[in-house]
Amino acid sequence: MDFQLATSLWQQMQQGLRGNAAAWPVPDFVDCATFSSAFAVSELAATSVGLATQASAALIATAHPLYRSRPVRVNVRLASRWFQHSFIPLNRAAPAMWDAFAGDYRSRDGWIRLHTNAAHHRLAMEQVLGTHPDRTALAQQVRQWRAGELEQAIIDAGGCAAEMRSAAAWQQHPQGKAVRQEPLFDWRTTAAAPAPDRALAEARPLLGIKVLDLTRIIAGPVATRFLASLGADVLRIDPPGWQEPTLDEEMSCGKRRAVLDLTRPADREQFTRLLREADVLVHGYRADALERLGFDAATRQRLAPGLVDAALNAWGWQGPWRNRRGFDSLVQMGCGIAEQGMQWQQSDKPTPLPVQALDHASGYLLAAAVLEGLRRRMVSGHGSQVRLSLARTAWLLQQHPCGQNQQSGIVPQVKDNLPGFELTPWGFGVRLRAAAWLPGTPQLCATPGCAPGTHPAAW
Template sequence: MDSQCAAALWQQMWQGLRGTDPLPTPTFLEPDTFSSAFAVSELAATSIGLASQALSDLLGHATPLSVNVRLASRWFQHSVIPLNRPPATLWDPFAGDYACADGWIRLHTNAAHHRTAMESVLGLHADRVALAQTVAGWPAAKLEQAVIDAGGCAAQMRSEAQWLQHPQGLALQQEALIDQQANGEAPVPNWPMPTARPLLGVRVLDLTRIIAGPVATRFLASLGAQVLRIDPPDWQEPTLEEEITCGKRCARLDLKTAAGREQLRELLHHSDVLVHGYRADALDKLGLDADTRRKLAPGLVDVSLNAWGWHGPWRNRRGYDSLVQMGCGIAEQGLHWSGKAQPTPLPVQALDHATGYMMAAAVLEGLRQRLINGVGWQARLSLARTARLLQQYGAAPANSQSGIHAERDDVLSELEINPWGIAQRLRAAAYLPGTPMICATSGVKLGSHAARWQD
């Protein structure tokens, strides 16, 4: 582990969350690292550390915080290792990087409608080889825009220098890592906040999908929060359900109907926290702009995420971790670092996971502000801004060649029985005395519960 990188990342995260408040000094243990062009393990340890430190401060404890770097790195891979079946397939057969006429492009086709959008531009193909032949005839920028215009997801490979001159890259440079502020006055709540389950009684409405947002709400669930995740009727996430639904209740609502929207408003009215990952204007279009959310739930801690940033021409563009890595220069830097002739991304979806833990930290800071100052709280983060943090302060450590590989490890994990079978679930990477970070229930399938709060 590169202590200089870790210190720089920790300082920037802390300033993003708490400004000029005195910088705490967590202890980092077992400093194994990923092999990468960037300090991925350091990013893992510091982001998990930030969420854990925010918890310690919410509890008002002066207890020392420690983070196991090896475990933190493993959490950035996956927390579940199936024992009686193969792991889920992570990528659609056509998702990935392709050589264009003048560079590289990444196509993201995991969602069925995104694959359909790609095929509306490039046609149907029997396999990746055939698709690659078609992609090779396209200029990268032209294909990127064509897929986006069709409702799909794609990103041209750009260098960091190109990204910093791009209109979206320029807009992003003006954004805070964690853009947060008080959001109206509210009564001080009477949450019991026992040390063993600090978020007992706190209701978290989860409107997120894929990785970053669900990572944030999984962390909150591990502290005892009542997390209710809402998905559309037809949404499926087979590659991640087991990974990110532990400790949660998962329901479905059709927000295209008046009844579904009204039920969502009722859920929000009784929520303490809202975590959402829709595009920037999506909730506004549902009649739930920021002012309406605040009126429905005075004192709401409202934390939101998007891919490319909250200003600039791409603020409403669809995006995922792998696309942001491709578009902002990370994959291109990895190409040079590795000596390969193709894009080389980070070894894990590190932007997603790190942003997720920073979102959890923002929620916990918002709860602290609610208790101390009687105010609601609003925070916004983006994958692209987390990428910028890593590029600025997380260049490849000198000792980054050791690598960490997923493996069964009985010392670091515990058995879990869930709807998919038997698995091992990693133990928490951070340690606060008296506060175990463990979900009370195993992973569940989406749509397993009713869309209502438990009494």
């Protein structure tokens, strides 16, 4: 592990989260095996997990002045493993993570990544490129296009794609310029509200905190999973028909899951009732999505004064791509990470990070922001709005290249797992132990993963 890179990441994260508040000590890093990568991926994992855990300690200390907050301890190898997966099924194979047609393809003038995991995104790709019996046939069609033109055609059709750009090209791109101007945490203080009449326990500091979860596919669910592990009452809302079979067991532990169609008046009314009672709203929709549904930021604060309103999107909150669909793998292609990895590895094809580190790190940063927002509300009574993006996390990571440093890699160990089995609707498996340790405050989800619609849309 490169402690200098980890310290730099920690300082930038902490500055963004707390501004000029008293500095937190750098975590105590142990078991410091790391991924081999062009960038400080394991250092990013360890520091982002550590930041969320340290934010937990700061919240506890606000409620209990005699509480002695100590530096958190982070197992670097375990943090890296959490960036891979935390749940390992034992009685069946792990589900495939990618659709058969998702991936990187050569174009006439470079490379492009197609994201087709969702059925409607695959359909959008097929509207542009046609249907094909296999990847080989699709690849032949992609070779007829210029990467930038195909990217735009698929975006216009409602799909998801990203041309591979160099870091230099991204820095000159209007969206790249916009992202570099954004803070890592974009904070706004909102109206005050009466402080909730709740005791905060050191062991389960978020017990009784109601978290309304409007997130999907990795980053947002990582944040709400972390909050659930501290005792929060997390209610996730999915639209009808939404499926994430590859992530249900991984991401939904500790949460309840309901289905609402926010285009239907009755479901909108129920969502409004839920929002009025929420302490926290976490959402990962595109920048204009809630506004188009009639729940813009001002409306959300009016319905729930004192709300901690935490949002995440893919490409940033300013610039021409602020409303563009995106995922971790697409941001890596678009911002230069995959091209920088290709140069670092001396490869002839895009070389992304060894894990979807932008998603996972952004999730832990988002959880840290929620905890900091709750701390601020406890101190001042005011609510908060905070926004993050995968692209801004990418820019943070791109400032921390690893050069030619090679490590031994991440090796799973039996001691990494919690004792016993986790029984889910799909079977059983084992869950990793928490990667960070805060004395007296375990990070442990109380319930296993579940499917959408398992629970009613009610607190």
